[in-house]
Amino acid sequence: MTRLSTYFLPTEREPPAEAEALSHKLMVRAGLIRQVGAGFWTWLPAGWRVHERVVQIVREEMNAIGGQEMLMPVLQPAELWRRSGRYGIEELFKLKDRRGADLVLAMTHEEVVTTHVAAAVKSYRDLPLILYHFQVKERDEPRPRAGVLRTREFIMKDSYTFDRDAEALDVSYQKHVLAYDRMMDRCGLEWYRVEADVGMMGGTGAHEYMAPCPAGENEVAIAAGYAANLEVASAEAQPVAPQPPLAAPEVVPTPGMTTIDAVASALSVPDGALLKAYPIILDGDEMRLVVLRGDHRVNEIKLQNALGMPFRPAHADEVAVRLGPPGYIGPVGAQMPILLDAGVAPGGYVTGANQADAHLRGVEPGRDFSFERVDVRTVMTGDTVNGSVIRIEPAIEVGNIFKLGTRYSEPLGARYLDETGKEQLIWMGCYGFGPARAAAAAVEQSADEQGISWPRAVAPFDVEIVVVGKEGSEERAFADGLYGELQELGLDVLYDDRDAGPGEKFTDAELLGCPLRVTVGRRTLGAGEVEVQLRRGKLATSVLLEDAAEEIAELWRGLP
């Protein structure tokens, strides 16, 4: 029953005052979603249709690679999470039942699915497996934001693969690459598959599926043939003008100049002619000096990955005691290992002199200090990969695929016997996909001044019929009939049969953004036609009354 006169589609003329992101504003205005609390959202009927269309696409692609759909509970015993070592995670909602037993609201389902597999799988003959489900996930996010883009409760497709070894895991992973590529395409999104950080939980490889748009929370570095999350991106730095070489470093007075900017402008050299020293403390209280070009920034994720262990920036007093006055430190004479960033080309640089109010000029890496090469800087716009220039765009992470390895099979005891009767750990992968984010990304990428303009595959309805004419009129009668005919042709039709003005109906139709709008009014009816407008580009055409439904369906099939 999708006559607008009886359908729950509360549209708003104005966006909520607190809304910032385009998708947030439009999805609320169009009557797709409503907020319940910080990070809690209701999907209204039309919004839920969008969500379910995305879900169906994901389901079909998962089934196509041999995925088996199931369902696991959100509420789980804390014990499982203690066993996997994830009970301490801040974002995990924890609660107690009436008997005082500790429970959690699951944020993903590795623990449960691995437990089942551990119990049931005995032999290499039982592998591989691809298990998945759509389920509510709960995360106590520090800061929910932007409508359904970042919420504390959301539905996610999670799949888990179980394989005999790393090579077999690669195969399962590759299947997911294929499935995910198709899901993103079918949702009508512009997207990139980017290299991603594997995070603290380890793992042996990860990609994220990113949909570029202004409201995105992630940044991706993109060049021809290259795409990576900025967190892990790597590229060639833009060169800086070489400085005249000196036989040995030379002290230059720089009173009060403790910033790159101040020193560079005092010496009339570009920022990139300086070397920046970033002192860090490792676990065992060891100090290291990370050295990179003055115009570059340390990427802490890359640095941590390069170190293979956590670190923290050194405090000012530690620097003063072990190296030199903060603001004037440098690699020359430093009594600690030096990590030199890959962005530093051979040549002479200006560095801190490890004494107050002085810098050194003509410092050459290798000649004046020894070092270990690392790649720990944040890539910038204009850097290059294989000669092509990097650009950086904000993007929404719609999905991610991740090789877990034995991270969960080990603590949860998921093992099997191989052909030789030897016990082996199962190799796992996990793969998430957020339908809500896919929907929001589609809105972000396709909206215009009038509202949403859905890709055909995820629109709440295929066609919206707008009838202009009062109850009992010839226009109404024709529109009523057309409504039925289009439905019989298999289209999802929204029929605006409200007793409202044409302006209001057109405005609402454009806000909701169904791919086709059919207008039935006296003007065209008299001419023996009805008007069909494509939401994208607002192109209007007319079709003859006799076979209007068939022609409209034909138009719809040809849409992107």
Place this chain on the structure above:
RNA sequence: CGGGGAGUAGCGCAGUCUGGUAGCGCACCCGGCUGGGGGCCGGGCGGUCGCAGGUUCAAAUCCUGUCUCCCCGACCA
């Protein structure tokens, strides 16, 4: 967690400084006109001013506490 902002009718807001009958636009309801881009006329409904305590003859307004929401940052296995 740090910084900033906001809670008054369904939505968007004014009123708070300077205490004195709670307002505006849109939406909604009734009647009529209109019928291809939020049209017009007339008449209506709707609010414990986030919550609790305090000051006062009197509190949306002043004081104290508390809850909630938003934005920026941190964070986001």
